[in-house]
Amino acid sequence: MTASAAHSFAARRAGDIRLITGVSAAHFMSHYYMLVLPPLFAFVRQDYGVSYTELGLALTMFNAASAVLQTPAGFMVDRINARLLLIGGLVLQAAALAVAGLVNSYWVMVAMFALMGVGNTVYHPADYSLLSRHVAAERVSQAYSIHTFSGLLGSAAAPGTILFMHSLFGWRGAFIGAGILGLVIAVGVLLQGDPAYDEQPTKKKEDEKSGADWKLLLSPPILISFVFFMLLSFSNFGLQNFSVVALGALYGTAPSAANTALSANLAFAAAGVLAGGWIAARTHRHALAAALGLLGAACVTLLLGAVDVGAVVLILVMSFSGFCTGAIMPPRDMLVREVTPPGSFGTVFGFVTNGFSLAGILSPLIFGALMDHGEPRLVFFVIAAGSLLAILTVASVPRRRAD
Numbered sequence: 001m002t003a004s005a006a007h008s009f010a011a012r013r014a015g016d017i018r019l020i021t022g023v024s025a026a027h028f029m030s031h032y033y034m035l036v037l038p039p040l041f042a043f044v045r046q047d048y049g050v051s052y053t054e055l056g057l058a059l060t061m062f063n064a065a066s067a068v069l070q071t072p073a074g075f076m077v078d079r080i081n082a083r084l085l086l087i088g089g090l091v092l093q094a095a096a097l098a099v100a101g102l103v104n105s106y107w108v109m110v111a112m113f114a115l116m117g118v119g120n121t122v123y124h125p126a127d128y129s130l131l132s133r134h135v136a137a138e139r140v141s142q143a144y145s146i147h148t149f150s151g152l153l154g155s156a157a158a159p160g161t162i163l164f165m166h167s168l169f170g171w172r173g174a175f176i177g178a179g180i181l182g183l184v185i186a187v188g189v190l191l192q193g194d195p196a197y198d199e200q201p202t203k204k205k206e207d208e209k210s211g212a213d214w215k216l217l218l219s220p221p222i223l224i225s226f227v228f229f230m231l232l233s234f235s236n237f238g239l240q241n242f243s244v245v246a247l248g249a250l251y252g253t254a255p256s257a258a259n260t261a262l263s264a265n266l267a268f269a270a271a272g273v274l275a276g277g278w279i280a281a282r283t284h285r286h287a288l289a290a291a292l293g294l295l296g297a298a299c300v301t302l303l304l305g306a307v308d309v310g311a312v313v314l315i316l317v318m319s320f321s322g323f324c325t326g327a328i329m330p331p332r333d334m335l336v337r338e339v340t341p342p343g344s345f346g347t348v349f350g351f352v353t354n355g356f357s358l359a360g361i362l363s364p365l366i367f368g369a370l371m372d373h374g375e376p377r378l379v380f381f382v383i384a385a386g387s388l389l390a391i392l393t394v395a396s397v398p399r400r401r402a403d
Helices: 003-034 038-048 052-077 082-102 106-120 123-134 137-192 206-210 213-217 220-251 255-280 286-306 311-338 345-352 354-372 376-396
Strands: none
Touching: 003 082, 003 106, 003 123, 003 137, 038 052, 038 106, 038 137, 052 082, 052 106, 052 123, 052 345, 052 354, 082 106, 082 123, 082 137, 123 137, 123 311, 123 345, 137 255, 137 311, 213 220, 213 345, 220 255, 220 286, 220 311, 220 345, 220 354, 220 376, 255 286, 255 311, 286 311, 286 376, 311 345, 345 354, 354 376
């Protein structure tokens, strides 16, 4: 390698690292903001004299805005500078959260969380568009895994740091502090400047794209990818939100033991994401990698529904399940990338990640109904069924780009 080529390679690698760092930092804040309110429920409820249901309305507005606007946000990402949209979404969330802390009004808080949901819509479309278009092909899978890991890290960091800020400044100060943190991250991403490289520049003109977006989204590869995202999230939400109560109802498992097992599941999911990125960088058989992870998660979930394994084995089983689930995520993203035409990453990822929102709506209703009808065993069997059905979607996604 000549000196000039070596310098070019080093510059490209440094540019990729800067971009991955900035996008991952924004994704960290996206997940952080999703969990900024729940740790403060008791304090906000006491100050405003409202019910938990009324507090839940703020989260409902956040998620509803995200669900409705994420696909349009994907369209915008493919037409407007994705980095600036990402920064704008982060600034909107940070400012809205700070206003929620400054203004003494429950309804203003609800409105600000709705605005935060609007800001949240840009993350997945913009993140995946930036990483897919501007990171060197040999590093994309690892970029996806770091991106996903940063989101999990944001979710894990939120409760403790929010409560720490509350202990110093009260819940309003915690909101303002979290808002300032988001603004700092936004400034950092802004100072990075536009990416220097473009792996897959947009080839379609604006007038050519306008009539083709929905045709693309309704094509079989993209629709199947949407279903895949939905089924995977459906099973994940079911395990994370209902495994503790289902284990207690089915086997009398102590809440402390069940919650410890769930914490182990989440921790090993983060480790699995990094392992999945390593695997995805070394194979093109992403469908097989995802299918094996799904099969592993399904098998141990069936075991939980069939047998009382005891506290120690429960932790091991839930850890294995989490690792399998995390390892699926980078191949999952690579599968979508494989079927996405150049210049449409924001549109496609904005659409398929709506599967998260749909799963978030369906999962509590279905698993809640199973628990209400005294069927905790079926909770685990339905979770496993979701993973097994997801294998069918992985096997049926065409390995070519949608037109």
